[in-house]
Amino acid sequence: MKIKFFWLLFFGLIIAGCKPTNPPDDPDDPDDPDDPPIVAVDSLGVSITTIAFTAGKDASLIVVRTNKSWTATKTADWLSLSATSGNKNTGFLVGASANDGLTRETTVTIRAGDKSKEIKITQASAPKMTITVKGVPVNMILVEGREFTMGSSEQSSYGLPHQVKLSDYYISETEVTNALWLAVKGSLPYTEHSEADKLTLPVSEANWNMVTGEFIPALNQLTGKTFRLPTEAEWEYAALGGKNTTGTKYAGSNTLDDVAWYLANSDKEKKAVKGKDPNQLGLYDMSGNVSEWCSDWYDNYYGFQIVNQTVVVPTLQTNPKGPDSGTKKLVRGGSSESDEMWGYSVCHVKYRHSVTPTGIDGCWGNTGNPQEPECNFIKFTGFRLVISAQNQ
Known part of the structure; x- marks a missing residue:
């Protein structure tokens, strides 16, 4: 019985050793389940890459879907962010002041771990x-x-x-x-x-x-x-x-x-x-x-x-x-x-x-x-x- 148990244990270890091991996290691999890409969605849950504002004062919700904490940054002074950081699946409001001039464009950049995503923001011309x-x-x-x-x-x-x-x-x-x-x-x-x-x-x-x-x-x-x-x-x-x-x-x-x-x-x-x-x-x-x-x-x-x-x-x-x-x-x-x-x-x-x-x-x-x-x-x-x- 002891010999039989030994061989069962031996072959079990061999089989276990032959199983594939999880590869290390690859920040450049969009299919890596441990580090998925950042997904930004609107209030309806629809994935977005751009937001188009009217010429008047306007705002839009961005929900960040990621398994890590995130940060958000902007460069245009006519934009405001209700939050610049969050934990995993949370969001923030992007607000635009009224436009009294030409069509304008900028971006909001979201970062989580080694990944980043840019949301293009446009605002219509003033009438x-x-x-x-x-x-x-x-x-x-x-x-x-x-x-x-x-x-x-x-x-x-x-x-x-x-x-x-x-x-x-x-x-x-x-x-x-x-x-x-x-x-x-x-x-x-x-x-x-x-x-x-x-x-x-x-x-x-x-x-x-x-x-x-x-x-x-x-x-x-x-x-x-x-x-x-x-x-x-x-x-x-x-x-x-x-x-x-x-x-x-x-x-x-x-x-x-x-x-x-x-x-x-x-x-x-x-x-x-x-x-x-x-x-x-x-x-x-x-x-x-x-x-x-x-x-x-x-x-x-x-x-x-x-x-x-x-x-x-x-x-x-x-x-x-x-x-x-x-x-x-x-x-x-x-x-x-x-x-x-x-x-x-x-x-x-x-x-x-x-x-x-x-x-x-x-x-x-x-x-x-x-x-x-x-x-x-x-x-x-x-x-x-x-x-x-x-x-x-």
Whole structure:
């Protein structure tokens, strides 16, 4: 019996010795049962890697699933954490202060043992932001980009209809005023008269080269922002009223007198901004008062193909910026010297016009006649500003 027991014990030890042993913990192995990866879930128990906050004050719960104690850290001062450490399966609230500017992004990092997990946090742009330049406030309105039909088959001067998709951007509530130009440049661009006592009028007679080469760079230097002119597509979409559009032919109304200073009601003079009703986005004077520079070169068929003398409409253009070169720049919106006849006007939100970047051109349309004088075509041309909504 003793011999039998010995052999049973001997073979038992051999079998036990042949069983696999547990490997040591591997911090880089996500399947290691003794050290699983960190899992973050929301209040519904759904695993998360990102949190998207609204522009207002907002908060979200993060529950950390791990078998170890954990810590949480953040770098953005607009975020707050209700707890920065916890034991195993506990959680904390992430809070975001109200956003009064552009879209912003950051991360929250959770660590447990040798493992870490980052949660991407984004917060939407404010619906309106104000940037003050030497005491002059500049109100910027958020335009939520989407797909829309640019152009119209109603008139050839409106451009062929085609689909365009835009990203979010901000556009100034009004045209740039004499006050803002003076704050940035120190003097107004007029050579034959003074408007130093008319600071609420829109600035005009600044050619495209002056606006893009002098004023906007100086403004960006002062503010740390990246202002620019709107593209033609951005201008038209904003004039239409963006996502709030009701399809009016002028910027905010089918009745030009409601929303615009034009030849019949302006005495052919510029008027103070915000003197007429705004459009559906809260933008003033996008029809009338002064016409407005866009960033694009003018082209009748930009983005279109001409096949066998037939224009082929593109399926979709995303954030189009116009052709790389040209001789004239796009001008939109009409002005105080624009007329309305039989229900049509240059002030129509679809009407396309163009002027040389210097604003100077042949008075008779560049006939080639050596006697043709040169004219200034930008007495009633101004501009408004745009900033992309993504954080800069």
